[in-house]
Amino acid sequence: MTDVSNRNQLAYIAAQASDARVNVEFETEGMTLNLGPQHPATHGTLRVIVKLDGERVLRADPMMGYMHRGYEKLAEVRTYPQVTTLVNRIDWLGSFANEVPFILAAERLMEVEAPPRAQWIRTILFELSRIANVILFLGDMGVQLGAVTPVFFAFRDREFVLNQIEAVTGGRFHPNFDRIGGLKDDIPKGWTEETTGVLGRIRTFCDEMEDLVTGNEIFQARTRGIGVIPAEVGLAYGLSGANIRGSGVDWDLRRDGGVGLAHDQVDWKVWTHPDGDSFSRYWVRLQEVREACGIIEQLLGGIPSGPVMAKVPRIIKVPAGEAYVETENPLGVMGYYVVSKGDLVPFRVKIRSASFSNISITPWVLEGAYVPDVVSILASLYFILGDIDR
Amino acid sequence: MGLVENGKMPKPLTALLNISRKYSLWVYQWGLACCAMEMGAAFASPRYDVMRLGVIPFPASPRQADMVVISGTVTDKMAPVVRRLYEQMPEPKYVISMGSCAHCGGPYWDSYSVTKGVDQIVPVDVYVPGCPPRPEALLEGIVLLQERIASEDMTDRWTRDPIVVS
Numbered sequence: 170m171t172d173v174s175n176r177n178q179l180a181y182i183a184a185q186a187s188d189a190r191v192n193v194e195f196e197t198e199g200m201t202l203n204l205g206p207q208h209p210a211t212h213g214t215l216r217v218i219v220k221l222d223g224e225r226v227l228r229a230d231p232m233m234g235y236m237h238r239g240y241e242k243l244a245e246v247r248t249y250p251q252v253t254t255l256v257n258r259i260d261w262l263g264s265f266a267n268e269v270p271f272i273l274a275a276e277r278l279m280e281v282e283a284p285p286r287a288q289w290i291r292t293i294l295f296e297l298s299r300i301a302n303v304i305l306f307l308g309d310m311g312v313q314l315g316a317v318t319p320v321f322f323a324f325r326d327r328e329f330v331l332n333q334i335e336a337v338t339g340g341r342f343h344p345n346f347d348r349i350g351g352l353k354d355d356i357p358k359g360w361t362e363e364t365t366g367v368l369g370r371i372r373t374f375c376d377e378m379e380d381l382v383t384g385n386e387i388f389q390a391r392t393r394g395i396g397v398i399p400a401e402v403g404l405a406y407g408l409s410g411a412n413i414r415g416s417g418v419d420w421d422l423r424r425d426g427g428v429g430l431a432h433d434q435v436d437w438k439v440w441t442h443p444d445g446d447s448f449s450r451y452w453v454r455l456q457e458v459r460e461a462c463g464i465i466e467q468l469l470g471g472i473p474s475g476p477v478m479a480k481v482p483r484i485i486k487v488p489a490g491e492a493y494v495e496t497e498n499p500l501g502v503m504g505y506y507v508v509s510k511g512d513l514v515p516f517r518v519k520i521r522s523a524s525f526s527n528i529s530i531t532p533w534v535l536e537g538a539y540v541p542d543v544v545s546i547l548a549s550l551y552f553i554l555g556d557i558d559r
Numbered sequence: 560m561g562l563v564e565n566g567k568m569p570k571p572l573t574a575l576l577n578i579s580r581k582y583s584l585w586v587y588q589w590g591l592a593c594c595a596m597e598m599g600a601a602f603a604s605p606r607y608d609v610m611r612l613g614v615i616p617f618p619a620s621p622r623q624a625d626m627v628v629i630s631g632t633v634t635d636k637m638a639p640v641v642r643r644l645y646e647q648m649p650e651p652k653y654v655i656s657m658g659s660c661a662h663c664g665g666p667y668w669d670s671y672s673v674t675k676g677v678d679q680i681v682p683v684d685v686y687v688p689g690c691p692p693r694p695e696a697l698l699e700g701i702v703l704l705q706e707r708i709a710s711e712d713m714t715d716r717w718t719r720d721p722i723v724v725s
Binding site: 214234235236237238239242243246254255258261262305320321324325327328341342343554555 | 591592593596597599600603604605606632634636637640666667669670671672673690691693
């Protein structure tokens with residue numbers, strides 16, 4: 170006769186054996202699922218090959234290059250003022266922000282500095298393009314999780330921001346407004362008051378999103394604790410922007426970078442969230458839109474007077490040398506490494522774009538996730554295809 | 560629809576069919592690049608609101624679509640996919656090429672990886688120029704296409720010139 174512990178042990182062994190038999194009977198085969206290249210959850214033409222075991226992801230491989238347009242090679246045959254036309258189109262939602270680091274790098278090589286007024290207006294437009302970019306994320310995040318309303322709100326209020334950008338630059342989408350040594354033009358009359366009104370609308374939009382989406386139970390259930398990225402893993406993969414701040418790393422190049430923008434003239438805060446899940450990345454971006462509104466409001470109050478263009482030669486020849494400038498773009502850190510040989514065209518332009526590094530974490534973060542969570546994780550990582558493939 | 564394709568349907572019936580096709584264009588959104596956002600603004604934003612024209616931008620697959628908006632840069636890697644998805648659409652089908660990239664390569668006219676013109680791959684009905692075109696331009700392209708559909712004769716469908724919005 171066996172005692173209790175022995176009986177427990179035997180029962181355990183029997184249960185294990187029966188489990189094993191069941192597993193043999195219902196042995197499942199892996200399934201390969203193709204997300205994309207044309208799929209609503211991939212924001213364009215990203216293809217993610219997902220190997221599944223039931224509902225669980227065993228392995229996910231992002232396939233890039235469906236939008237590769239060869240920016241780095243094209244930049245070698247365009248003159249410096251022409252390059253901004255191209256790089257506008259890398260991150261097409263926050264176009265103006267793409268021009269800034271390239272122009273700053275070229276200015277550093279030419280040893281020109283933009284006048285203070287140009288730097289302030291640059292910063293205002295930089296933050297306006299951040300708002301135009303990120304509020305579409307806030308709407309899109311809802312769409313990915315099944316709520317269609319937020320995207321209508323986002324598109325509605327984004328139009329007002331685009332109107333303000335268009336009023337200054339003439340370009341609704343791709344401004345191409347930044348010049349080496351300053352800006353093409355000054356801001357029009359009455360623009361500051363109108364922009365203040367638009368910022369009020371954006372603040373209302375943020376409040377609406379808090380009411381509609383943030384507290385929603387379904388939204389919380391599908392984002393809280395999903396796709397957790399610890400800070401050290403995120404740093405190892407080179408995440409930047411709100412993705413790394415959502416993991417609790419207090420790092421923002423607008424504050425820490427020391428590049429020639431007017432962010433150090435105003436009072437603002439870098440938002441972080443300790444959780445590192447999908448929800449925290451969403452939440453950090455929501456706060457960043459609010460913070461950008463505050464930055465613009467303060468800047469509008471004190472734009473210095475003076476010219477918007479420094480003295481630069483008509484035909485721009487950049488002296489030989491190398492410069493690397495990176496700024497905190499809406500999607501994360503964007504940097505340009507410009508090598509000049511004293512010619513009309515750059516010898517080499519290396520573009521470090523944020524989404525390319527951000528997407529590199531997908532194999533790590535998607536492993537072990539469930540299929541519906543793939544969409545939520547991809548949406549919260551927030552990439553733009555032009556920014557990945559360039 | 561086989562009779563209509565052969566041009567053997569009597570005129571009043573064709574006119575009736577054309578009116579119904581004109582106001583129930585299901586459009587498959589082909590977001591490729593920057594233009595996709597302007598297309599999104601035209602289709603999803605309350606300011607432009609394409610649904611008042613009878614265009615429904617919600618089919619989940621090309622098999623349910625009457626029209627496709629190819630918006631953005633078609634790269635050589637993407638081109639076979641574009642062709643394949645076009646072939647999955649049921650006839651009669653219409654293609655709107657949106658933006659300079661889709662027409663001819665646009666700013667990437669000398670790039671090594673960009674297809675210079677989507678009309679090399681699929682037949683294009685409407686060209687909407689711009690980089691990117693404003694949502695209003697896309698709406699005008701759709702309206703012009705609807706006018707053409709209203710007076711369409713299936714027998715000359717493949718012989719006429721494309722519409723260019725200007």
